[in-house]
Amino acid sequence: MKKILFAASECVPFIKTGGLADVVGSLPKYFDKNEYDVRVIMPKYLCIKEELRNKMNYINHFYTDFYWRNQYVGILEMEYEGIHFYFIDSEFYFSGPWPYSNMRDDIEKFSFFSKAVLSALPIIGFRPDIIHCHDWQTGLIPVYLNDSFQGNPFFHGIKTIFTIHNLKFQGVWDIQTIRNITGLSDYYFTNDKLEAYQNGNLLKGGLVYADKITTVSKSYAEEIQTQFYGENLDGLLRAKSNNLLGILNGIDYNFYNPKTDEDIDYTYDTDNVFQAKRRNKLALQKKLGLNCDENAFMIGIVSRLTGQKGFDLVECVMEQICSEDVQLVILGTGESRFEELFSYYARKYPNRVSANIYYSESLSHQIYAGSDAFLMPSLFEPCGLSQLMSLRYGTLPIVRETGGLRDTVIPYNEYTGEGTGYSFANYNAHEMLHIINYAKETYFNHRDAWNKMVLRAMKQDFSWSSSAKEYEKLYDSLTEVK
Ligand code: ADP
Numbered sequence: 001m002k003k004i005l006f007a008a009s010e011c012v013p014f015i016k017t018g019g020l021a022d023v024v025g026s027l028p029k030y031f032d033k034n035e036y037d038v039r040v041i042m043p044k045y046l047c048i049k050e051e052l053r054n055k056m057n058y059i060n061h062f063y064t065d066f067y068w069r070n071q072y073v074g075i076l077e078m079e080y081e082g083i084h085f086y087f088i089d090s091e092f093y094f095s096g097p098w099p100y101s102n103m104r105d106d107i108e109k110f111s112f113f114s115k116a117v118l119s120a121l122p123i124i125g126f127r128p129d130i131i132h133c134h135d136w137q138t139g140l141i142p143v144y145l146n147d148s149f150q151g152n153p154f155f156h157g158i159k160t161i162f163t164i165h166n167l168k169f170q171g172v173w174d175i176q177t178i179r180n181i182t183g184l185s186d187y188y189f190t191n192d193k194l195e196a197y198q199n200g201n202l203l204k205g206g207l208v209y210a211d212k213i214t215t216v217s218k219s220y221a222e223e224i225q226t227q228f229y230g231e232n233l234d235g236l237l238r239a240k241s242n243n244l245l246g247i248l249n250g251i252d253y254n255f256y257n258p259k260t261d262e263d264i265d266y267t268y269d270t271d272n273v274f275q276a277k278r279r280n281k282l283a284l285q286k287k288l289g290l291n292c293d294e295n296a297f298m299i300g301i302v303s304r305l306t307g308q309k310g311f312d313l314v315e316c317v318m319e320q321i322c323s324e325d326v327q328l329v330i331l332g333t334g335e336s337r338f339e340e341l342f343s344y345y346a347r348k349y350p351n352r353v354s355a356n357i358y359y360s361e362s363l364s365h366q367i368y369a370g371s372d373a374f375l376m377p378s379l380f381e382p383c384g385l386s387q388l389m390s391l392r393y394g395t396l397p398i399v400r401e402t403g404g405l406r407d408t409v410i411p412y413n414e415y416t417g418e419g420t421g422y423s424f425a426n427y428n429a430h431e432m433l434h435i436i437n438y439a440k441e442t443y444f445n446h447r448d449a450w451n452k453m454v455l456r457a458m459k460q461d462f463s464w465s466s467s468a469k470e471y472e473k474l475y476d477s478l479t480e481v482k
């Protein structure tokens with residue numbers, strides 16, 4: 001039995017701010033249980049719902065010197081849907097209203113977490129063959145493992161994988177501060193290790209010290225080796241290209257299932273999709289105070305409202321997008337500039353624009369189910385899960401051809417009758433508008449072609465089944481006795 005430990009800063013159902021949580025919470029369920037014992041370790045945030053926190057069982061605690069303080073480290077555990085979870089408890093670090101705060105404090109918080117994860121392992125008695133680290137928050141795990149923990153035979157031979165979910169976030173601060181916080185010696189702060197452009201960089205530590213690097217789509221694995229997408233680390237990623245692999249994300253097909261989804265008004269599959277989607281659209285219009293019109297072309301957006309997601313393109317042509325036959329439903333939070341943009345248009349066109357500036361799992365499902373199209377014009381997109389959820393619910397994605405969007409949405413071709421959505425190549429507002437109008441035109445004037453595309457979209461398989469196999473192969477390659 002191979003033992004794998006996922007380490008991450010967020011994970012469903014405990015805490016979620018984006019797709020990372022979906023991946024860390026769902027992928028472990030899809031490994032062959034006879035061969036892989038995959039467990040997850042994450043912080044025990046006070047902002048995790050009380051109902052879930054109450055189900056965690058205390059295992060043990062210890063004290064550790066970290067930064068200039070002596071810190072309590074509690075370890076808890078819980079079994080959830082067949083997966084074993086561990087939680088690192090520290091009231092000092094994990095009591096905020098949200099998992100993240102400012103970068104300086106987050107660097108301290110997650111450096112602490114990374115060290116605590118390794119220190120906790122001998123105590124819980126789970127010795128992983130591989131620690132699978134996710135994003136910059138866990139970048140120091142491979143570094144610490146190479147450093148002070150090498151003195152203890154328990155850690156000998158543990159391998160590490162570092163998965164990049166988003167290269168934009170790297171955990172960067174000045175070297176002096178990071179050195180003081182982490183307790184790592186000067187040796188680590190050179191440009192072949194944690195130093196990058198005169199600063200300390202936790203993600204870079206993960207990339208340099210992990211045995212393998214993966215990212216969440218094949219296209220993004222290529223893109224991050226170029227200057228445009230490389231976020232200043234493209235040189236390093238090119239140098240590491242033999243050790244870098246793109247494995248496409250999946251989504252939890254049991255959880256995101258229009259046939260059984262309890263959050264939507266009318267459940268459906270390919271047999272009754274058209275009628276059910278019309279009803280779901282009407283229910284959503286009623287709920288959000290939009291015109292109740294089953295013939296309106298409804299475009300959904302469920303997203304973090306940040307520059308990554310391409311909303312400055314939407315801003316340029318918002319007036320044109322909001323034409324009379326379109327309804328736009330937005331669910332998201334983020335940069336105030338985009339929150340205000342959408343709120344402004346919701347006030348201007350209350351019958352056809354609905355801006356929901358908050359987080360709601362259930363409303364997100366209602367939007368995936370009730371919309372006709374889903375807009376995701378990202379500047380970059382490592383994988384993207386929202387477009388996969390849309391496909392699953394028969395809502396056609398309109399995306400920019402980048403990263404995982406390019407790998408998962410097949411553009412409509414009216415001549416061959418292929419396609420599962422719409423895409424455009426250049427980061428250009430008018431190109432996007434043109435493609436939105438093209439989608440609208442198919443919807444209104446070639447409903448038969450549209451409906452066939454809906455069925456094709458729903459029949460795509462972006463469950464974890466094939467990607468989990470690729471991870472299994474990767475785990476095998478790292479644990480083979482040479
Ligand atoms: P990212 O991880 O970059 O934010 P993904 O597409 O990979 O983008 O994943 C986003 C996830 O977060 C999806 O599950 C999406 O439904 C969800 N999500 C984003 N914003 C909200 C929101 N305001 N309410 C509910 N779910 C949201």
Ligand code: GLC
Pocket residue numbers: 018019020023165166216249381382383384385404
């Ligand atoms: C990141 C990326 C997103 C990806 C998610 C899960 O948040 O922005 O594209 O789907 O991680 O890997």
